[in-house]
């Protein structure tokens with residue numbers, strides 16, 4: 031079994047034409063080259079910072095346009111791919127992770143980032159979140175959590191706190207909210223981190239760590255919806271009189287129970303990497319199965335392998 | 345059994361030997377008796393003898409037990425359907441005997457397990473009864489522990505004796521099936537087989553010998569429709585797929601899971617059908633045309649995502665193995681009631697390609713066609729098969745795999761510029777550029793479900809929505825122009841044209857042959873390309889007084905006909921087009937079709953007489 035997803039060979043037959051030698055001579059991309067459409071978000075929306083830090087990440091890590099693939103579902107936050115000058119897809123509501131899994135498993139050579147909202151991730155996409163996490167499919171997933179449905183204009187979201195007055199809970203939300211960090215840890219995500227759009231350096235740090243993680247890297251990024259949930263995260267913002275507490279230095283990120291405890295802390299809670307566990311990705315496991323089976327058919331062309339199957343059907 | 349001739353001068357005591365050109369054998373028991381295995385052996389043997397073969401089976405949807413049958417029709421000439429009436433019934437239990445005696449032709453032979461069955465005296469005068477203590481003879485042959493096991497192989501021996509089948513070939517098949525680590529398994533199988541074969545010949549009323557096959561066109565392979573479809577996808581170059589289990593689709597995903605890694609690919613079992621279609625679309629977006637599939641309820645779940653693939657113009661192959669619906673319906677029965685969801689299932693104006701294979705061999709080639717159409721037109725393509733083709737075993741000429749197999753790996757060569765939704769191409773198609781490809785202009789495409797401009801960026805422009813809708817439609821119109829007009833079975837004009845699709849082609853053609861032999865003016869066509877429809881149909885229809893669309897689905901609220909009939913009516917506005925429908929969950933019998941056609945004709949004669 032390949033130990034790292036990045037070492038999995040691109041399936042044979044792919045006519046790769048990007049010349050690595052030429053790559054070495056290429057200059058890193060500038061912000062101007064990475065930016066595409068001007069974002070359609072409301073002025074002041076937290077999502078702007080997340081986008082800016084994604085650009086920073088691409089610049090800093092010298093990623094090439096063609097190697098980046100940005101994928102999203104539906105929501106304000108999910109408009110993300112249009113604003114990035116790279117290959118991307120704007121898929122359907124709640125299913126971005128499944129789509130991205132298809133990309134990841136068939137193209138291990140790409141840097142795959144998925145962005146979306148709390149409704150996309152934990153309501154309509156809840157089942158896919160659990161299963162993509164447990165399968166440990168290689169990708170980075172940033173949920174821009176604003177505790178509300180932004181695009182559809184202020185309905186209760188699965189992360190809306192009790193009592194939040196929305197258009198679908200005129201008297202205040204009555205359903206107990208989901209805790210995204212607990213959800214991720216319990217589902218078996220192998221990298222679980224929390225950050226907030228008001229601390230840019232921290233966002234970048236988390237994105238880098240998630241990208242470098244070989245597996246399903248999940249980040250909950252608080253991202254304020256100034257239009258429908260203004261001030262939701264003030265308590266986590268020192269500039270608004272709140273407090274930004276990093277994960278304690280002595281926290282053991284491989285300790286699942288300790289991570290779960292951190293996740294249970296009352297808002298604003300902690301920020302940083304809660305949990306990290308190196309285990310083989312689904313990508314590597316599938317590549318392992320391929321390697322084992324292909325060993326038996328070494329030197330044969332595809333039609334000859336198929337011929338063997340037909341020979342048994344006579 | 346047709347063409348029965350009695351051979352002369354057979355020694356006393358020995359049963360008479362008749363030369364036959366075909367035989368229909370029905371085996372009835374419970375699902376755990378390994379009935380499918382006997383059928384499989386017979387089908388495979390026929391394939392190796394260059395005979396035509398078609399099987400039909402029912403299996404209960406419950407996990408273990410429950411009545412099960414397997415019918416095999418072996419012929420030295422052309423075999424079009426699994427056959428209406430059996431020549432021989434092999435019954436294991438009282439319920440098998442009572443439930444299937446009606447499927448035996450008058451004067452046919454019943455071989456029954458005398459350990460379990462009390463024959464009915466009234467039936468004994470209508471059918472040849474041969475009592476054989478199958479259970480106890482099997483136990484005697486292979487030892488006491490094997491209670492139910494081995495009865496099937498014993499029975500295979502009986503049938504082999506009765507039809508003078510090729511013993512070395514059958515022994516080889518038994519070796520291939522049971523030979524392995526545990527030698528005793530193969531030994532026991534051979535013991536059971538020879539016990540059956542050696543069963544006192546005098547007890548069999550007569551034995552038969554197949555005439556030499558008229559078919560000598562190279563090697564045959566023997567498989568069921570689902571196997572052919574899975575192998576067709578592999579030959580087409582598909583290396584990624586995703587699915588969720590449901591009968592009768594599951595065997596395809598199981599086969600692909602097992603086989604694809606040999607070719608460097610993989611098939612992923614997902615948490616549900618929405619995830620599976622999404623994963624397949626993701627892989628298609630990333631340059632590896634992928635397959636997903638399902639049956640009934642699972643197809644319904646996939647529709648939103650399929651609409652996205654239509655809008656974003658990403659290739660996708662969707663296998664739809666129809667079963668009885670709606671809802672959980674009749675999971676192990678056939679029905680042709682998913683044509684509508686395949687053609688129209690989804691919101692918005694989102695045409696898609698629908699190809700309906702009509703036999704096992706066609707499943708193999710339809711898979712390749714579907715992949716190539718999906719790639720060229722960047723669209724979802726449905727392969728619309730059904731429970732009957734999925735489970736029936738047929739022999740067909742082995743494909744030339746070296747020629748047929750294709751490599752469809754993505755091309756990541758750098759391009760100067762790329763517009764994924766270029767409006768200027770004449771047929772609306774664009775060669776897709778996939779992630780990993782460098783684009784020198786620095787402008788990268790977004791695949792999207794929002795209405796978009798030529799680069800994939802969202803737009804609310806009425807003009808662009810009109811242009812893009814027309815562009816997407818144009819692809820199907822240009823594909824339609826390339827499709828072949830269906831061949832007419834029978835003369836090109838006459839009283840009645842029967843129109844069928846999918847698995848009903850065989851019985852419909854056989855019905856035409858019989859009607860013509862009886863002096864009626866009947867022809868038929870099978871429509872493989874359901875969406876878009878091929879050219880030339882209007883002309884064909886205009887040359888017949890009646891166009892009856894024979895389907896296994898409901899006649900609809902307005903009684904016009906089934907799902908294909910309704911589509912053809914709306915397309916051609918031809919009132920001669922009417923449906924002949926049924927919803928019993930079973931394949932058409934030839935006789936049933938003929939009766940229904942004649943009823944229809946009598947009705948319309950009455951009507952015209954009344955008008956006159």
Ligand SMILES: Cc1ncc(C[n+]2csc(CCOP(=O)(O)OP(=O)(O)O)c2C)c(N)n1
Nearest residue numbers: 104105106107123147148149150179180181
């Ligand atoms: C199947 C389906 N159902 C409903 C919608 C409507 N819809 C679009 S976005 C959205 C919720 C978005 O909330 P969230 O994911 O939190 O994203 P945000 O806008 O807050 O960033 C809904 C309900 C849809 N597009 N598709």
Ligand code: SF4
Nearest residue numbers: 072075106180255256
């Ligand atoms: S509605 Fe809220 S989430 Fe959406 S763009 Fe405006 S501020 Fe951002």
Ligand SMILES: [Mg+2]
Nearest residue numbers: 147148178179
């Ligand atoms: Mg939200």
